[in-house]
Amino acid sequence: MDKKFLNKVTNFFKKEGFYVILFVCLCIVATVAVLTAKSSKNANNALIQQQNTQAQDKAKKETAKGNNESSLNYDNALQVKKESKPQVVVPKSGTKSQSVSNSVSTSLSKPVEGSLARAYSEDPVYWDSTSSYRPNLGLDIKADIGKPVMAAMDGKVEEIDTATQDGMKIVINHQNGLKTVYSNLDQKVKVSKGQSVTKGTIIGIVGKTTLRSAYEKYGDHLHFEVLKGNDFVDPAKYVKY
Template sequence: MNKNFPNKVVNFLKKEGFYVILFVCLCIVAVVAAVTVKDSKHSNTSSVQQSNVAQNNNLSKKTAKSQEKSSMGYDNALQVKKSANSQSQSKSSKSNSQSVSKTVRTSFEKPVNGTLARGYSGDPVYWDSTASYRPNLGYDLKCDLGTPVMAAMNGKVEEVNTSTQDGVEVIIDHQNGLKTVYSNLDPKVKVSKGQTVTAGTVIGSVGKTTLRSAYEKYGDHLHFAVLNGNNFVDPGKYIKY
């Protein structure tokens, strides 16, 4: 090793020492500056992230409150709508019930002044007139020839038939599911098809036009029947003799 090397180093430091120290200081300053800038960026990034998180939290809270209010409003509106529908249905039901009670009667006025000679029977019964057994799907009401026959309820004349086995007959539609049939009338009826009548309106008089019961022991009579839909029913459900 060169014995003069240490002397050379010492001489170099004496001559260039200032610049070496300055270079080292600059390096230190640069390193410190770089670290400071990095920490500042990290701090700023953290602050921005924290700010974003806070904003997101506030936005979530506002959204949740808005949704809650909207849900409450929707629920309230739904409850109001249900309540309105329920009230409407209740009113409609009451209206329908009142309408039915006004249009459907459970009793008739007597179509003729007389007495019950033969009642309703769905089973065959014996008839002197034909010497046979058959049902009697109505009432045979004994009365004098020419006795006035009246409509049992308000309605509209559906048919005036002049040639049936039960004689001349008038059918009245009461427009509530019920119809009444008046048979064995005198040919000179007082009403016509399509005519509106009220209970008690005279529609004709008792005659001798029946073929089915012309020779029954009880003599002159009105055959009175009731239709519910298309089926004959017992007149006793609606009238008493």
């Protein structure tokens, strides 16, 4: 009987052996898959737990950093507030700023030797020559014909005009914001346009070329004006007669 049973088993495996082996293999694969899935799940759980721990640590660090920065900003704010107090700086004598200031002098020398005949006036005043009232935007300095007229300050000859109501005219730009104007000169001037001159340089002589004030009671004179920018100013602020 045992031999008979053994023959049946042998015949069974011969006929169904492939399927038996396939079943066994499937069981092995299924077992491995279950074990792998379980291991992967455990690994994922460990990774998630690790990430959560890192996130918590990072949050704690950022909170601490934020507190430190807030404290630092507060300290800086106090520091700025303390340092915002204006400081008064007293320049020392002989500093560069002082030397620059001194180099831009606005002191004028007398353009001609004489006496004051008519002062500067922005209000209209009476003129015998024209029997009218109008301002005098300069000084009329009484001086004889032929008296030398000199540059009141270093500068450059900007304009020479032979046909103005005030007669022959020279304009000198002193390149410090001031210009000086010399009118009623003789036609034969001593300088040319664009020429650089120094204070005291003779630029011409008193003439009799004015139409505006040719017949004033004070007679022959130099008409002298000062411009600051484009505005006429009283020359008496810079030169005394």
